[in-house]
Amino acid sequence: MFELRRLRMLHELALRGTLAAVADALAYSPSTISQQLALLEREAGVSLFEPDGRGVRLTAQGRLLAAHAERAIELDEAARVELERLVPSATPVRVAVMQTAAQAILGPALSLLAGSDPDLRVDVAEVPPEEGLFELSARRFDLVVAEQYPGSARAHRADLDREVIGHDPIRLALPPDETIASLADLRDHAWVMEPRGTAARSWALDQCRAAGFEPDVRFEIADLTVQVSLIAAGRAVGLLPDLVWGDAPPRARLVDLPQAPTRELFTAARRSAAARPGIVHVRDALRRAFPA
Template sequence: MFELRRLRMLHELALRGTLAAVADALAYSPSTISQQLALLEREAGVALFEPDGRGVRLTAPGRLLAAHAERALELDETARIDLERLQPTSVPVRIAVMQTAAQAILAPALSLVAAADPDLRVEVAELPPEEGLFELSARRFDLVVAEQYPGSARAHRADLDREVIGLDPIRLAVAPDDAPTGLSDLRDRAWVMEPRGTAARGWAVDQCRAAGFEPDVRFEIADLTAQVSLIAAGHAVGLLPDLVWGDAAPRARLVDLPSAPTRELFTASRRSAARRPGIVQVRDALRRAFPG
C-alpha cells in the first residue's frame, strides 16, 4: 500500500520539477524529501527517477504513478469533504487573491463570512493570478481569485471549477490635467504596465498595437497602487481596472476605451473540493462583496 504523504511528494515533484522546490513547498528539508521518495520507489518496485544533471527527473513509471497520485489526492479530498458535510469541522479555507481583489472586496467578503459563521477560519495570501492558479493545483490553496482579460482565455483544466465573481471595466488612465481623447494620442508617451508574461501586460500591449503603435513601456510594476502614483504624477500613462480605486475617488483622469472592455474576475477551486461547505461560503461572500 502506498503512503499518501509520499504520493503527495511525488505529485509535487511532477509539478515543480526539483526536490528543492518540493521541499520548500511542503516545509521539509530536501534530504527528507529525497529519503521519502526513495522509500516510495522501493514500494513501487520500479525506478521512478533518473539522474538529470544535478537533479532528477521522472521516468515513465514515475510519471504514471504521479498521475495516479493526483487521483489518490483527489479521492482523499473528496472523502474528507463528505465527512465534513456530515460532521462540520473548523478546517481553514486557504485563499490566494490578486492585489486589486484584496484591496477592494476581501474585507467586505470576510465580514460576510464572519457574520454567517464566526468559527470559519480564512487564511489569505496575495499572489498574482498565474502563481495562485498553479499553487491551487499543487494544493497549497483551496480557492483562488483570478482574472481573465477580454479576447484572451486561460486554459480550462478539468480538475478546476470556476465561478465568475463579476466584470470590472478597464479604462485609460492619465494625469488629472492631461487631455488625450484615446490611445492613439499616447504613442509617444511613457507607459506603466505589469511585468511580461502576465495576462494584463499582454492585453495592454495588444490594445496599443491595435491603435497603431508599440508602447514605450518604461515602467514594469506589478503593484497597481504604484502604477496609480506614477500616472497621477504625470510620469506615465496606463490601462487600469476600476477595482483599483475601491471606494475612493480616482486620482487620475479616466478615458473610456472603444467597446468598453471589462476583465472577468473569477474564483477557482479544485473540482474535488468545490462542494466543501467553507469554500462554498467564501465563494458566495466574494461574489456578494463585488461592487455593483
Template sequence: MFELRRLRMLHELALRGSLAAVAEALAYSPSTISQQLTLLEREAGVPLIEPDGRGVRLTEHGRLLAAHAARALELDEQARGDLERLQPGAAPVRIAVMQTAAQAILARALTLLAMTAPTLRIEVAEVPPEEGLFELSARRFDLVIAEQYPGSARAHRADLDRETIGHDPIRIALPPGDGVGALVELAERAWVMEPRGTAARRWASEQCRAAGFEPDVRFEIADLTAQVRLITAGHAVGLLPDLVWAGAAPTARLVELPGAPTRELFTAARRSTSARTGILTVRAALRDAFASR
C-alpha cells in the same frame, strides 16, 4: 499500501520538476524529500526517479504512479469534504487573492463570513493570478481569485472548477488635467504596465498595438497602487481596472477605451473540493462583496 504523504511528494515533483522546489513548497529539506521518495520506490518495487544532469526526472514508472497519486489526493479531498458537511468550518479555506481583489472586496467578504460562518477559518495570501492557479493545482491553496481579459482566455483545466465573481471595467488612466481623449494619442508617452508574462501586460500591449503603436513601457510594476502614483504624478499613462480605486474617487483622469472592455474576475477551485461547504460559503461571500462594493 502507499503512504499518501509520499504520493503527494511524487505528485509535487511531477508538477515542479525539482527536489528543491518540492522541498520549498512542502517546507521540508531536499534530503528529506529524497529519502521519502526512496522509501516510496521501495514500496512500489520499481525506480520512480532517475538522474537528469544535476537534477532528477521521473521514470516511466514514476510518471504512471504520479498520475495515480493525483487521483488518490483527489479522493482524499473528496472524503474530507464529505466529513466537513457534518461539521462545517472544520477545515480552513486557504485563498490566493490578487492585489486589486484584496484591496476592493476581501475585507467586505470577510465581514460577511464573520456573520454567516463565524467558525470558518480563512487564510489569505496575496499572489499573482498565474502563480495562484499553479499553486491551486499543487494544493497550496483551496481557492484562487484570478482574472481573465477580453479576447485572451486562460486555458480551462479539467481538474479546476471556475465561477465568475463579476466584471471589472478597464480604462485609460491619465494624469489629472491631461487633455488626451483617445488611446491613439498616447503613442509618444511613457507607459507603466505590469511585468512581462502576465495576462494584464499582454492585454495592455495588444490594445496599444491595435491602436497602431508599440507602447514605450518605461516602468514595469506589479503593484497597481504604485502605478497609480506614477500616473497621477505625471510620469506615465496606463490602463487600469476600476477595482484599483477600491470604491474611492479616482485620483487619475479616466478615459473610456473603444468597446468599453471589462476583465472577468473569477474564483477557481479543484473539482475534488469545489463542493466543500467552506468553499461554497466563501465563494458566495466573494460574489456578494463584489456586488455591493
C-alpha cells in the same frame, strides 16, 4: 500499500520539477523529501527516478505512478469533503487573491463571513493569478481569485471548477491635467504596465498595437498602487481596472475605451474540493462583496 504522504511528494515533484522546490512547497528539508521518495521507490519495486544533472527526473514508471498519485489525492480530498458536509470542521480555507481583489472585496467578504460563519478560518495570501492557479493545482491553496481579460481565455482545465464573481471595467488612466482623449494619441508617452507574461500586460500591449503603435513601456510594475502614483504624478499613462480605486475618488483622469472592455474576475477551486462547505461559503461571500 502506498503511503499517501509520499504519493503527495511524488505528485509535487511531477509538478515542480526539483526536490528543492518540493521541499519549499511542503515545508520539509530536501534530504527528507529525498529519503521519503526513496522509500516510495522501494515500495513500488521499480525505478521511479533517474539522474538529471544535479537533480532527478521521473522515469516512465515514475510518471505513471505520479498520475495515480494525483487521483489518490483527489479521492482523499473528496472523502474529506463528504465528511465535512456531515460534521462541519475547523479546517481553514486557504485563499490566493490578486491585489485589486484584495483591496476592494476581501475586507467586505470577510465581514460577511464573520456574520454568517464566525468559526470559519480564512487564510489569505496575495498572489498573482498565474502563480495562484498553479499553486491551486499543487494544493497550496483551496481557492484562487483570478482574472481573465477580454479577447483572451485561460485554459479550462478539467480538474478546476470556475465561478464568475463579476466584471470590472478597464479605462485609460491619464495624469489629472492631461488633455489627450484617445489611446491613439499616446504613442509618444511613457507607459506603465504589469510585468511580461501576465494577462494584463498582454492585453494592454494588444490595445496599443491595435491603435497603431508600440508603447514605450518605461515602468514595469506589478503593484497597481504604484502605477497609480506614477500616473497621478504625470510620469506615465496606463490602462487600469476600476477596482483599483476602491471607494476612493480616482487620482487620475479616466477615459472610456472603445467597446467599454471589462475583465472578468472569477474564483477557481479543485473539483474534488469545490463542494466543501467552507469553500462554498467563501465563494458566496466574494460574489456578494463585489461592487454592484
